Amino acid sequence: MVSVGAAHFISTEAEELVDQQERDLIEHCQAGDAEAMGRIVRLYQNQVYNIAFGMLGNAEDAQDITQDVFLLVWEKIGQFKFKSRFSTWLYRVATNMCINEKNRRQRQQTSPTEMDDSQAWTPIDSRTPEKEVLLVEQQEILHAALAQLKHDYRKILILREMENLSYDELAEVLNCSVGRVKSRLHEARLSLRKVLKQKDW
Amino acid sequence: MKHRRIQKLLSAYIDDELTQQEREAIKVHIHTCGECAEVLSELKCNSQRIADLRQTAPPGIWEVVQAQIVSGQRTKDRSRSRHIRRRWIFRPIPAVAGTIVLACLVLGLIYFSPTQNYHDDPIDLYVAIHTDYGMDNFGAQYTDINQPFEITDTEFQEETEVYLDAHFGD
Ligand SMILES: [Zn+2]
8 A cells, every 4th residue: 555654765856756747647637638547546546545434434435435536636637736735635625525425414314323344344464354353343443433523533533644644734635724733633633532432442 | 841731742742743842841741640641652552543444445446437537528628539539430440341341231231122133243233323324324223124234334344343453352
């Protein structure tokens, strides 16, 4: 999996090269090049999928929203003016779409903590089945706990813990000051801790 | 620093977003305050748990997006969709194959139509209806239904053979 955190180990020059390549890709997309869009999707699909999974709590919805996010990106990419990082623009689109979806579902009176266990967790290395069952249960508890949080808290936690965004990047996505990021992230973590404690975690 | 102030900085401490001074102050405080140490370890643990939720996106996301992009292409970018169409239709091999199939269909239709007894060779009729010569004499087949329709001009026949060889021969 491509980790944003790995960027810390890339030299500045390499980073600039990656930035330039990404800029080229975006410009190609803006000119209507679907193949360039395909590369953008492959570069960012894991990140968008994980944001969606974290925000919505189930695999099926996460997949649908991930596709919708990239479709919207394709439609709106002409509006991206390189004033922010593409990733932060993309994450803002993704989190907003997830919140819209969540609100739409709540209006339809679907339980926000409803879990989807139809899709088995991808087994990694040599986990025994019992351990896997336990892992799935733990993940379900976590998703349920995240679902109980305020949208703002869930959003900042996912972007920080899953996508490893720096406070600067968080401020960009959330459109607020770094100071606000600091306090909100801490509130969000305390809130999650409280919910998990109620679940005897 | 006081306990309350320290607690507010624990998240930034985990994320390494503090000044050297703040970091040192927290390290010192944690050694003496069990509560802050406990909160810190729990927050760290929960962060890791959320990070562990990460997984690889299911396959086929681009394929779905691509299909919708292509079907919606007409409204987004007309020139590009025209370009795609042109590329497919005007490729030489499909174009030639298409023409041959069409010609066979037309000839086959004519061959097996009720007028077939007038033309043992479908090429004759093909030439007749597709040339001025044929068009000039087109009505002949209707004036006398028992009169075979023939091309009598030998010079024209030679010309058409050359034409047909050039276009339909190997
Ligand atoms: Zn303390």
